Amino acid sequence: MAGVQTAVALREQGSRHAIVLLGDEPHPPYDRPPLSKAVLLGSAGSAPVDVRFDVDFDALGVDLRLGVRAQALRTDDREVVTDAGAVRYDHLVVATGAYPVALPGTTGLPGVHLLRTLDDAAALRPVLDAKQKVVVVGAGWIGAEFATAARQAGCEVTVVESADRPLASALPAAVTAPMREWYEEAGVTLRTGMAVAQLEQGAVVLADGSRIPAEAVVVGIGARPETGWLAGSGVRLAPDGSVLADDRLRTTAPGVFAVGDCASFPSARYGERLLVHHWDNALQGPRTAAANLLGGDEPYDPVPYFWSEQFGRFVQYAGHHADGDTLVLRGDPAAPAWSACWLRGDGRLAAVLAVGRPRDLAQARKLIARSAALDPARAADPAVPLTSAVR
Structure with missing residues (x-):
């Protein structure tokens, strides 16, 4: 997702650079969320679920090279060393994702x-x-x-x-x-x-x-950033193994950016470095990285978002909460539909978890983005829209 979206964003933002997109899998780029859902539930005799991205790489002028694995990075020579030989670059976007533990x-x-x-x-x-x-x-x-x-x-x-x-x-x-x-x-x-x-x-x-x-x-015990191939490259890694990107998604090596599951970034909104292993981050980050690669100066500070479908429930989460935040429940967690909000010490909404309450999620994302503060008592009433709990 992150690599494909970077290539698409570069073209959408007017880049005429030659773009090479490397992927270590033999398959055309595809979407991962259906893998744990629709793909699994297809039977052996049924047509396979098409999870490929609807992207015409030829029309975009993108040189898509499949089954090519990055093995090392030589930043002094501006070369990615792969199992198919070295690939030179003027700018590089690292989007190697994560691997399951x-x-x-x-x-x-x-x-x-x-x-x-x-x-x-x-x-x-x-x-x-x-x-x-x-x-x-x-x-x-x-x-x-x-x-x-x-x-x-x-x-x-x-x-x-x-x-x-x-x-x-x-x-x-x-x-x-x-x-x-x-x-x-x-x-x-x-x-x-x-x-x-x-x-x-x-x-x-x-x-x-x-x-x-x-x-x-x-x-299913977690995932780690796929960054081992960057050892000795001059691209600094955080203690969790993620690429240490700045708030413009630049790395510590000249001309090298990083997006998606492999990269962490400092969030001014939350006052800490975030490593977000979710689909939405791999969609949003490439737009910022592409803009900055092309000479822009755009900060990256999203409201993280993800969803999960499990046991007949649609679970959504937006934001980022810390242990010191105040938990406010909206409804009974034993009920089919309920939400939970986390408020900072000054009342600002930091995060929301919504189970079967998509309206809460949609409103919360906007409120978090504008640093809105909520009245805890009104926020605890599931009959009160979150937008009406703003103080």
Whole structure:
């Protein structure tokens, strides 16, 4: 997404530069969100879901080179070293994304799957077609989405999470504890507070010694920026492995920008550096990077946004909250539709989580963008539109 959108944005903003777009996968560029949804739920005999971007690269004058992997960057020579040879550049945009984290010692084991690429999704479709017993490791966003698809396909599903609740690293207990019931309603067994000790043939062994039968294991325990190839290049990395971009998405190397899942950037709105692993960031960032590559001076400080479809619910989140922000619930988290808002100390709306309340999400994004402050009592009333809670 980030690489394609950068090329498109450059042309839309009038660039006549020669543009080379490198991708390490053999497939034409495609959209990732459907991989954990529509692509998985297609049956072996059905037509494949078309997830390719509707972009005519020839018409754009973009030299698309597939199956070419970046291996190193020589900033002094302005060359990207690939497995197909060196590619020279005047300007470079790094958009290498992120890779899924594997359980130690499980890479290449039969029956163990990750879900990040089109090939990953294609490998999982036979698992769902055969209605296999599946163990999902990780009750985060991707784990919940895969568990949803697997249950819809008729699989027996167990989700194992080392934390005490789903989404523990992303959201507070007051918000996520009720989500346990989503798993139960869907017929998914959720085991929390339990780490995986090892994988055996046909089973997952937990830290307490218990064994869960498994014909397939799907690992969804996070992702890391795909930046190892930048070692020694002069492009500085943050401690989390992300490219250390500035607020114009420039890196520490001349003429090099970075966008999408591989790059973090300083947010003036939130007063900290953000690493956003979501689709909307890969859509918005390239527009700013393209403008600045062409001589502009545009800051990048978006209101982060993402969505997830899980267990019959449409979950949306906008903004960014910190531990010190005040949580205001709008409705009962046990109900089918509710929202949660986070307010800064001065009352400014920092973030919102909306479950089945798209109007709250749409209004909140605009309020966050203009740093609006809310009255907590009115914001807590789900019958009051958020725009009417502005003080």
